[in-house]
Amino acid sequence: MAIRVLVVEDEEALSELLSYNLEKEGFTVTVAPDGEEALILVEESGPDIILLDWMLPNVSGLEIARQMRARVQTRDIPIIMLTARGAEEDRIRGLEIGADDYLTKPFSMSELLARMRAVLRRTRPTLAGDVATFGDIVLDRETRRLRRAGREVHLGPTEYRLLDVLMQRPGRVFSREQLLDRVWGNEVYVEIRTVDVHVGRLRKALNRRGDRDPIRTVRSAGYALDETYPG
Structure with missing residues (x-):
């Protein structure tokens, strides 16, 4: 990105x-x-x-x-x-x-x-690099591969871009409007609830039973990756 x-x-x-x-x-x-x-x-x-x-x-x-x-x-x-x-x-x-x-x-x-x-x-x-890490999540931008705790995770292109944006600023709360702009671009009209749908898909792909959910939902604000969030 x-x-x-x-x-x-x-x-x-x-x-x-x-x-x-x-x-x-x-x-x-x-x-x-x-x-x-x-x-x-x-x-x-x-x-x-x-x-x-x-x-x-x-x-x-x-x-x-x-x-x-x-x-x-x-x-x-x-x-x-x-x-x-x-x-x-x-x-x-x-x-x-x-x-x-x-x-x-x-x-x-x-x-x-x-x-x-x-x-x-x-x-x-x-x-600056081609590999981003967050906890046990490793995103390789060069190969477009994602692993969590050593297992490969398959994402659709939109979920991949969404995770990439969140991993660039761990802890920062991105509003839905900011995510729309960064993931879909400001020249494309997408309904704001679409962000919630794709966050749900990203969570489903990332989290197996027992995995901590790294995505924090901030009510009336947006989403963030948060290592201290209990999931």
């Missing part, structure tokens, strides 16, 4: 260049031209990594990073700050407020990609 990148950049030429090159590398890219829209998109789409300009209209990049690190739902999303401010004290300030890395403009795409992959390996190893 493609890694979702939120590019927060008010220079249109640069945001278009970043989008083009990142999409060519297989990332899914969303662009926010200012700080206010960025905060809305963070809540709505839950990006996997954010490329964040320091100097933005309305809300600065530093304030966005500060707000994200202050909230449980967004504090773990990795941030790479992009800025023309190259002084040492600026870099230190950006890192202290919550950025995972700091890249000074102008920069090369090869350096940016290397920094992104390094940050993802450190903060989201299940995204």
